[in-house]
Amino acid sequence: xxxxxxxxxxxxxxxxxxxxxxxxxxxxxxxxxxxxxxxxxxxxxxxxxxxxxxxxxxxxxxxxxxxxxxxxxxxxxxxxxxxxxxxxxxxxxxxxxxxxxxxxxxxxxxxxxxxxxxxxxxxxxxxxxxxxxxxxxxxxxxxxxxxxxxxxxxxxxxxxxxxxxxxxxxxxxxxxxxxxxxxxxxxxxxxxxxxxxxxxxxxxxxxxxxxxxxxxxxxxxxxxxxxxxxxxxxxxxxxxxxxxxxxxxxxxxxxxxxxxxxxxxxxxxxxxxxxxxxxxxxxxxxxxxxxxxxxxxxxxxxxxxxxxxxxxxxxxxxxxxxxxxxxxxxxxxxxxxxxxxxxxxxx
Amino acid sequence: xxxxxxxxxxxxxxxxxxxxxxxxxxxxxxxxxxxxxxxxxxxxxxxxxxxxxxxxxxxxxxxxxxxxxxxxxxxxxxxxxxxxxxxxxxxxxxxxxxxxxxxxxxxxxxxxxxxxxxxxxxxxxxxxxxxxxxxxxxxxxxxxxxxxxxxxxxxxxxxxxxxxxxxxxxxxxxxxxxxxxxxxxxxxxxxxxxxxxxxxxxxxxxxxxxxxxxxxxxxxxxxxxxxxxxxxxxxxxxxxxxxxxxxxxxxxxxxxxxxxxxxxxxxxxxxxxxxxxxxxxxxxxxxxxxxxxxxxxxxxxxxxxxxxxxxxxxxxxxxxxxxxxxxxxxxxxxxxxxxxxxxxxxx
DNA sequence: ATGAAAGCGCTAACAG
DNA sequence: CTGTTAGCGCTTTCAT
Numbered sequence: 188x189x190x191x192x193x194x195x196x197x198x199x200x201x202x203x204x205x206x207x208x209x210x211x212x213x214x215x216x217x218x219x220x221x222x223x224x225x226x227x228x229x230x231x232x233x234x235x236x237x238x239x240x241x242x243x244x245x246x247x248x249x250x251x252x253x254x255x256x257x258x259x260x261x262x263x264x265x266x267x268x269x270x271x272x273x274x275x276x277x278x279x280x281x282x283x284x285x286x287x288x289x290x291x292x293x294x295x296x297x298x299x300x301x302x303x304x305x306x307x308x309x310x311x312x313x314x315x316x317x318x319x320x321x322x323x324x325x326x327x328x329x330x331x332x333x334x335x336x337x338x339x340x341x342x343x344x345x346x347x348x349x350x351x352x353x354x355x356x357x358x359x360x361x362x363x364x365x366x367x368x369x370x371x372x373x374x375x376x377x378x379x380x381x382x383x384x385x386x387x388x389x390x391x392x393x394x395x396x397x398x399x400x401x402x403x404x405x406x407x408x409x410x411x412x413x414x415x416x417x418x419x420x421x422x423x424x425x426x427x428x429x430x431x432x433x434x435x436x437x438x439x440x441x442x443x444x445x446x447x448x449x450x451x452x453x454x455x456x457x458x459x460x461x462x463x464x465x466x467x468x469x470x471x472x473x474x475x476x477x478x479x480x481x482x483x484x485x486x487x488x489x490x491x492x493x494x495x496x497x498x499x500x501x502x503x504x505x506x507x508x509x510x511x512x513x514x515x516x517x518x519x520x521x522x523x524x525x526x527x528x529x530x531x532x533x534x
Numbered sequence: 535x536x537x538x539x540x541x542x543x544x545x546x547x548x549x550x551x552x553x554x555x556x557x558x559x560x561x562x563x564x565x566x567x568x569x570x571x572x573x574x575x576x577x578x579x580x581x582x583x584x585x586x587x588x589x590x591x592x593x594x595x596x597x598x599x600x601x602x603x604x605x606x607x608x609x610x611x612x613x614x615x616x617x618x619x620x621x622x623x624x625x626x627x628x629x630x631x632x633x634x635x636x637x638x639x640x641x642x643x644x645x646x647x648x649x650x651x652x653x654x655x656x657x658x659x660x661x662x663x664x665x666x667x668x669x670x671x672x673x674x675x676x677x678x679x680x681x682x683x684x685x686x687x688x689x690x691x692x693x694x695x696x697x698x699x700x701x702x703x704x705x706x707x708x709x710x711x712x713x714x715x716x717x718x719x720x721x722x723x724x725x726x727x728x729x730x731x732x733x734x735x736x737x738x739x740x741x742x743x744x745x746x747x748x749x750x751x752x753x754x755x756x757x758x759x760x761x762x763x764x765x766x767x768x769x770x771x772x773x774x775x776x777x778x779x780x781x782x783x784x785x786x787x788x789x790x791x792x793x794x795x796x797x798x799x800x801x802x803x804x805x806x807x808x809x810x811x812x813x814x815x816x817x818x819x820x821x822x823x824x825x826x827x828x829x830x831x832x833x834x835x836x837x838x839x840x841x842x843x844x845x846x847x848x849x850x851x852x853x854x855x856x857x858x859x860x861x862x863x864x865x866x867x868x869x870x871x872x873x874x875x876x877x878x879x880x881x
Numbered sequence: 882a883t884g885a886a887a888g889c890g891c892t893a894a895c896a897g
Numbered sequence: 898c899t900g901t902t903a904g905c906g907c908t909t910t911c912a913t
Binding site for chain 1: 575577578579580581582584585599600605608609610612613621624625626628629630631638639641642643644665666747748751777780781783784789802806807808809
Binding site for chain 3: 232
């Protein structure tokens with residue numbers, strides 16, 4: 188930085204001002220400084236900046252790399268962060284590293300706030316964070332107190348999906364849940380409530396899932412082994428729905444003619460043209476903006492108790508749903524293209 | 535940190551030593567310090583540490599969030615980093631942010647080395663990095679000079695796939711390429727070479743792809759519109775193969791009975807039980823280790839010209855390949871379950 | 882094992 | 898607009 192200053196023949200402070208887009212330097216000096224920096228390949232040292240300005244403008248985001256929803260969300264987080272003048276620091280939650288370590292490392296970066304995705308952190312690890320820094324949770328209500336939450340009510344979302352299917356004429360609608368965490372519970376209860384409301388309480392059919400493609404596959408295998416399929420399957424997120432859809436296809440069934448399938452999230456996965464899943468949209472762009480606004484407020488010193496900010500879900504109808512066929516599928520002798528050969532993933 | 539020192543009744547330096555696992559403090563003091571830190575919720579400030587020890591132990595990783603291969607790779611990078619005592623800083627390349635900005639931001643963190651995935655950066659942005667800091671490129675040879683490279687030769691890998699199919703009895707083998715970057719060119723040339731060597735030079739059939747699921751879908755649509763399908767399709771990576779496979783299924787074809795499909799990478803995607811793709815393995819764990827070792831050496835001051843480190847590909851045979859059927863498929867009147875209705879992704 | 886002193890690269894607060 | 902002074906939280910060196 189001194190080099191740059193010397194090169195232009197101005198003071199260090201001036202250079203600092205230019206890089207922080209602060210008022211002071213004339214447009215002319217600004218230009219000269221920027222050009223000199225470019226030539227010298229100068230780039231301010233983020234560590235030194237953070238150290239000096241006591242208040243960091245950084246937000247740590249802990250996310251799971253494999254989730255299409257979180258991928259979409261992170262993508263939308265960037266423009267939203269820019270709007271409020273914040274910088275994101277990504278912390279990947281990967282199976283090869285304990286969450287505790289990840290949290291510790293991120294804490295070391297002294298971000299002014301954390302954004303976490305619903306229950307991708309255990310309660311213990313979560314508490315570790317909330318103790319130091321304000322937290323905005325996306326998607327699910329953890330038991331943690333004092334965190335802000337940005338959420339799309341899963342029960343409402345699933346109700347939209349079920350209602351849509353019932354309107355199409357479906358009566359046999361199976362639900363594939365998520366792992367037993369708070370967010371999944373709400374989605375499940377939406378299914379149950381909607382089925383009851385539609386007078387289909389006796390048709391309730393719940394299958395366990397785990398929010399992954401493989402969970403969808405597993406559920407369909409179970410369904411196939413019964414020898415009788417529902418006319419529609421409501422999955423609790425997009426990867427599950429994708430697993431369901433493709434496994435059905437492999438069994439020689441058609442979507443939506445033989446079975447309708449719905450997902451949840453409206454992630455890029457559901458938009459793949461050959462899946463084209465009817466799904467429940469979570470508006471990630473809006474949620475990202477709200478999350479960062481909340482983070483910015485907390486960083487600005489706002490105290491108060493944790494708020495819950497809700498963004499309405501929206502049904503996105505694509506081609507994976509249609510009215511059920513009136514007659515039972517002719518051949519329930521389904522194909523067996525190797526589906527089910529493997530009992531679990533390999534290493 | 536002073537607080538911790540005071541609490542235990544030792545000097546600041548001692549605390550510092552404890553946190554850096556340096557010799558000096560007795561096991562007893564160590565314990566006391568750690569416990570006090572825990573109670574006070576103390577965590578060393580990474581920025582201050584970096585500032586002081588001139589040499590950073592950080593490695594920036596620029597990766598594309600959507601790629602299953604890069605996801606796997608990043609996962610394996612963590613344990614590998616730990617082995618050599620390095621810390622990773624993730625930089626996500628997302629469509630909502632220019633690569634230039636991303637690079638600049640990462641440069642600001644003053645990592646001692648960068649790990650980049652083949653051609654996920656333009657030449658310009660790449661040069662920007664190499665100017666400041668040693669770079670290890672994964673997967674493809676860019677034109678950049680001075681970078682180390684860890685690569686699985688794509689031509690060799692594709693040859694393995696083609697040879698496997700020919701051995702099974704296939705003669706009509708279509709290849710779906712990648713975007714016109716260096717890595718993709720090698721994979722394509724492997725296909726061409728192998729076909730020629732097998733005496734199938736006149737059967738060469740190249741289709742463009744883009745390394746995405748949607749590219750696979752597009753290619754299959756093109757194939758279907760010809761009214762004649764090959765008996766096998768070699769895709770240049772796993773997402774493409776997944777797009778191919780599911781689009782074929784939707785068209786009422788069976789895998790592998792009607793068409794065999796192979797991918798490339800052996801990413802988690804190819805291992806999904808309902809896809810179970812025959813694919814070419816890139817050993818991400820080994821590559822990650824080599825990449826970090828190279829990074830560590832450069833950070834240690836090793837000069838020399840850029841090295842190319844090669845990891846052999848390996849064919850992984852799963853259930854998406856089998857001998858072709860002797861007769862032509864009976865009905866080439868394929869189903870049309872909406873496949874092809876949509877001409878492109880929506881927003 | 883400790884304490885004192887210096888300084889990493891930057892920002893902030895002030896008087897010019 | 899410039900220069901000076903101070904200091905963020907830590908590590909390092911050196912003498913104790």
